[in-house]
Amino acid sequence: MEIRIIGTGSALPARRVTNEDLSHIMDTSDEWIKSRTGIRARHLAVEETTTGLATEAAKKALHQADVQPEELDVIIAATVTADKFLPNLSCEVQSALGAKNAVAFDLNAACSGFLFALDVARRYLEDGTHKKALVIGAETLSKIMDWQDRSTCVLFGDGAGAAVLSACEETGEKRGILSTVQGSDGSRGEVLRCDNRPVSNPYTAKYENTLSYVSMNGQEVYKFAVKTVPEVIKEAVAAAGLTVEEIDHFLLHQANYRIIESVAKRLHQPMEKFPTNLEECGNISAASVPILLDNENNHGMIKKGEKIVLAGFGAGLTWGAAVLVW
Numbered sequence: 525m526e527i528r529i530i531g532t533g534s535a536l537p538a539r540r541v542t543n544e545d546l547s548h549i550m551d552t553s554d555e556w557i558k559s560r561t562g563i564r565a566r567h568l569a570v571e572e573t574t575t576g577l578a579t580e581a582a583k584k585a586l587h588q589a590d591v592q593p594e595e596l597d598v599i600i601a602a603t604v605t606a607d608k609f610l611p612n613l614s615c616e617v618q619s620a621l622g623a624k625n626a627v628a629f630d631l632n633a634a635c636s637g638f639l640f641a642l643d644v645a646r647r648y649l650e651d652g653t654h655k656k657a658l659v660i661g662a663e664t665l666s667k668i669m670d671w672q673d674r675s676t677c678v679l680f681g682d683g684a685g686a687a688v689l690s691a692c693e694e695t696g697e698k699r700g701i702l703s704t705v706q707g708s709d710g711s712r713g714e715v716l717r718c719d720n721r722p723v724s725n726p727y728t729a730k731y732e733n734t735l736s737y738v739s740m741n742g743q744e745v746y747k748f749a750v751k752t753v754p755e756v757i758k759e760a761v762a763a764a765g766l767t768v769e770e771i772d773h774f775l776l777h778q779a780n781y782r783i784i785e786s787v788a789k790r791l792h793q794p795m796e797k798f799p800t801n802l803e804e805c806g807n808i809s810a811a812s813v814p815i816l817l818d819n820e821n822n823h824g825m826i827k828k829g830e831k832i833v834l835a836g837f838g839a840g841l842t843w844g845a846a847v848l849v850w
């Protein structure tokens with residue numbers, strides 16, 4: 525069985541916020557943000573919700589795939605910013621789409637989430653019992669940012685991306701997902717974190733609601749990314765029976781242009797193979813890779829038969845890569 529991506533979609537909030545806009549509400553500048561990250565703007569949810577963005581991206585992906593919602597067997601949403609604790613984002617999207625035959629659940633692997641969800645969906649489809657899956661990455665990160673912490677909040681944005689996967693009979697062409705690799709290291713989790721509510725009830729010493737926001741040791745995350753991403757890409761490419769030279773496009777998690785440049789250098793590959801959209805989107809965690817994939821797909825940048833690497837990294841720490849033939 526070949527597991528192919530047969531449709532993609534994405535959605536961004538209407539409100540575009542430039543670095544210059546941010547410089548009016550905090551002590552920062554376009555020069556500082558752009559020179560250190562490559563980010564010029566990001567889209568922030570004002571009226572939109574994670575569910576709304578995820579549903580919009582999913583509808584576009586289904587339309588492109590020419591798949592009806594009832595045909596979906598599996599929906600997996602990767603997110604750290606679902607609108608509710610309960611029900612999960614996937615069930616909210618299932619309901620909004622009318623995908624009544626799908627099993628739906630969420631997955632949290634932070635910025636690597638889409639890669640982890642893609643792998644789980646692939647395994648559902650591989651044995652032939654499930655035929656069609658919808659994999660979503662969706663975030664409204666702006667609600668978990670500390671807007672007083674200029675070193676972190678300027679990096680992130682909101683949005684959603686989605687892909688429809690189909691189990692197809694093998695054609696001998698060798699298309700679809702060839703390999704997936706993931707890794708985790710919980711012992712380094714402190715460098716990028718956002719706490720949940722503490723245990724608090726009438727029997728604990730304190731009984732209060734406290735909100736926590738994202739905190740990050742940027743330099744440690746940077747070091748982790750530039751070391752780990754080339755390694756996981758090499759591993760996934762080798763598992764696919766290919767060499768990095770044979771890969772046409774590397775679609776990396778959009779955290780920082782300098783990280784992407786460093787990965788390209790370590791892989792000895794030209795930057796032309798590494799498309800970016802972080803200039804306009806910032807870092808959208810689990811949504812970043814599927815939004816970039818959709819951008820490239822819809823602009824005709826990926827052609828049938830081309831070899832693509834998708835790679836993510838982030839909190840956990842977690843990392844993952846997939847190799848596919850379009």
Ligand code: COA
Pocket residue numbers: 551552553556557560561635674675676678740741742743745746779780807837838839
């Ligand atoms: N505007 C202006 N100045 C800022 C600023 C901002 N938004 N944020 C921080 N600064 C200041 C700091 O206070 C510091 O000032 P000081 O030297 O007077 O103390 C100075 O800029 C340098 O900060 P530093 O943290 O050393 O910068 P850096 O070169 O390491 O870049 C990051 C910071 C966050 C851009 C960089 O570490 C990075 O991109 N890390 C990876 C983060 C990431 O990708 N996370 C997501 C992974 S999923």
